[in-house]
Amino acid sequence: MAQILAPSLQVKMSITKSSTPASSMLPNTWTSVVLKQSRKGSIKNSTKFKVCASIKPDVSVQNRVEQLLNLDVTPFTDKIIAEYIWIGGAGIDLRSKSRTLSKPVEHPSELPKWNYDGSSTGQAPGEDSEVILYPQAIFKDPFRGGNNILVICDAYTPAGEPIPTNKRHKAAEIFSNPKVVSEVPWYGIEQEYTLMQPNVKWPLGWPVGAYPGPQGPYYCGVGADKSFGRDISDAHYKACLYAGINISGTNGEVMPGQWEFQVGPSVGIEAGDHVWCARYILERITEQVGVVLTLDPKPIEGDWNGAGCHTNYSTKSMREEGGFEVIKKAILNLSLRHKDHISAYGEGNERRLTGKHETASIDSFSWGVANRGCSIRVGRDTEKAGKGYLEDRRPASNMDPYVVTGLLAETTLLWEPTLEAEALAAQKIAMKV
Known part of the structure; x- marks a missing residue:
């Protein structure tokens, strides 16, 4: 009871x-x-x-x-509360704790480093459990308001080495490369998620132990029998805007109880920081409501859409005249490193990338214009203008945005295939298209 x-x-x-x-x-x-x-x-x-x-x-x-x-404590004290946020040992679990600061701050460099018990998060052994938090990005706190802040951190050993689960460090190195900096990589990330009823592990709005009507009326749907959890999505939208997250939109998704928010366009490492903070805010809101958030890429087996995190990507060269040829070269590179990307694009993604429900098969690479059944989709507007962006549809909803954004920049801007591999890949892609 x-x-x-x-x-x-x-x-x-x-x-x-x-x-x-x-x-x-x-x-x-x-x-x-x-x-x-x-x-x-x-x-x-x-x-x-x-x-x-x-x-x-x-x-x-x-x-x-x-x-x-x-x-509101601001009339009585200059002190503020900073909520330090980091990613736990599972790679998708968010952790946080609070501390009092003597005055408001504007930049992460003004914040002190902190530490936590890594043995309790699966990130350090019990006999040497101290892990150090480095503040990296600041957002306004929509829960406490005032000058209080949310602080996105990454984690290091006391000796200053990034711990294995610190994926931000590698991404920051990639985005600081002069060649990458000069190309000003833009990202637009479409985060899908599913709201679940507590205790029963069944989507919000679904009859317990039974199924709703088939997919069709739920995508961007309106009405009590088609939209489940709109208040959560709207509250999250406003909270992100308040926090300073570059959220660009939301919509109900194909499977009932599933939603999406978009972050971007964001430049470089900022994309990962903003997505992780948006995820944290969403976790806090669902916590308050007593609804469970899941980023599982296939929460319900069968003839139901999975949940992805489609990543839209462009470089300065792609956005300029002649950019479509640059996009094609980037797609060729992506085809040659398909397995590398798939292995980094989220746990359980094989249950989602089946070739059905607007996905490509996990085992093969493909691209096409306006084709949502491909690994990489290019929009009609991009084809018509001869410049623009590409959409990588492979990342799962539980992907690490630091990993995905960094890998896209690395593969398309820093990695060079051999001439033989490039020629063979070009031939294969031409045959598929």
């Missing part, structure tokens, strides 16, 4: 009854999400329903907690 009650109580505690500034992420918009969940009919026993309905939080206590959460 505790499992049934816990999520609803968590949601009630995070609903705000009074009007609060945009800086507070304790919105009263969760009501529609809660109502949708309660209408699903998953609790069939009337006795259970009576128990759920009879337990109510103490309103006075709830209000006092909300007042403290929304408290």
